[in-house]
Amino acid sequence: xxxxxxxxxxxxxxxxxxxxxxxxxxxxxxxxxxxxxxxxxxxxxxxxxxxxxxxxxxxxxxxxxxxxxxxxxxxxxxxxxxxxxxxxxxxxxxxxxxxxxxxxxxxxxxxxxxxxxxxxxxxxxxxxxxxxxxxxxxxxxxxxxxxxxxxxxxxxxxxxxxxxxxxxxxxxxxxxxxxxxxxxxxxxxxxxxxxxxxxxxxxxxxxxxxxxxxxxxxxxxxxxxxxxxxxxxxxxxx
Amino acid sequence: xxxxxxxxxxxxxxxxxxxxxxxxxxxxxxxxxxxxxxxxxxxxxxxxxxxxxxxxxxxxxxxxxxxxxxxx
Numbered sequence: 001x002x003x004x005x006x007x008x009x010x011x012x013x014x015x016x017x018x019x020x021x022x023x024x025x026x027x028x029x030x031x032x033x034x035x036x037x038x039x040x041x042x043x044x045x046x047x048x049x050x051x052x053x054x055x056x057x058x059x060x061x062x063x064x065x066x067x068x069x070x071x072x073x074x075x076x077x078x079x080x081x082x083x084x085x086x087x088x089x090x091x092x093x094x095x096x097x098x099x100x101x102x103x104x105x106x107x108x109x110x111x112x113x114x115x116x117x118x119x120x121x122x123x124x125x126x127x128x129x130x131x132x133x134x135x136x137x138x139x140x141x142x143x144x145x146x147x148x149x150x151x152x153x154x155x156x157x158x159x160x161x162x163x164x165x166x167x168x169x170x171x172x173x174x175x176x177x178x179x180x181x182x183x184x185x186x187x188x189x190x191x192x193x194x195x196x197x198x199x200x201x202x203x204x205x206x207x208x209x210x211x212x213x214x215x216x217x218x219x220x221x222x223x224x225x226x227x228x229x230x231x232x233x234x235x236x237x238x
Numbered sequence: 239x240x241x242x243x244x245x246x247x248x249x250x251x252x253x254x255x256x257x258x259x260x261x262x263x264x265x266x267x268x269x270x271x272x273x274x275x276x277x278x279x280x281x282x283x284x285x286x287x288x289x290x291x292x293x294x295x296x297x298x299x300x301x302x303x304x305x306x307x308x309x310x
Contacts, residue, residue, distance in 0.1 A: 013270070127271050129294065129298055131268055184259060187255065191298040194298070
């Protein structure tokens with residue numbers, strides 16, 4: 001069997017959710033791959049790099065914090081980075097399909113990773129925002145489902161575009177669910193679900209959808225945004 | 239960039255939501271972004287201050303409001 005690596009740092013409360021979600025993919029992954037699950041204290045760069053270099057996984061599922069140039073593991077230690085940091089190390093994931101569940105890595109790190117031969121990336125262009133009082137609760141459910149569905153699509157051999165489609169479908173399910181809710185929390189949850197959906201990208205292939213969040217002043221913003229979402233007019237949000 | 243007008247609009251919407259929560263819910267970590275977990279009251283303060291986190295929350299809400307208006 002081929003190898004797969006799951007990276008699940010959990011050193012802060014937000015990452016406890018991310019770690020929990022990625023743990024939900026292990027059973028499925030174990031049916032098809034030899035799984036290297038680096039959880040919590042094991043999610044330091046040295047351990048991750050050792051697996052990447054020695055086991056050459058074909059698929060990486062990596063949660064953690066990020067920014068446009070950097071993906072980090074436990075204690076925010078840099079794991080994969082690109083310019084302008086010195087000595088970019090994107091070659092560590094060359095030839096792999098990579099899903100980075102982190103903020104903003106889809107803006108630069110992702111395209112740079114996917115610029116390498118036979119290398120793919122799925123992730124988020126902007127901040128990944130979510131809500132929840134504890135992992136597994138109803139508030140965080142659809143944020144987790146979207147990412148679990150993306151991961152499972154890749155595990156099951158789907159393309160990165162199909163994986164993104166699976167994520168979008170789950171985000172839409174969540175939006176529809178909360179749109180029907182009378183909970184006072186629902187409108188805020190929907191704004192986070194929508195942002196994450198719009199932020200999903202796959203490379204090669206470019207952004208799936210490009211949200212228009214210009215610096216336009218408010219009176220014009222609705223017009224521009226309305227134009228940007230033509231075709232989604234049936235989506236009624238709170 | 240987030241304009242003052244946009245910030246005020248979103249702040250008012252969050253404030254309305256936060257006031258509808260119980261005191262316990264207002265003070266439990268609930269919103270997670272950029273490595274920070276915030277209570278609803280803390281999120282409200284971030285929006286008011288126009289911090290990076292607050293502006294991210296504001297942009298998310300504005301994105302949704304754009305969708306809303308696009309349906310009218």
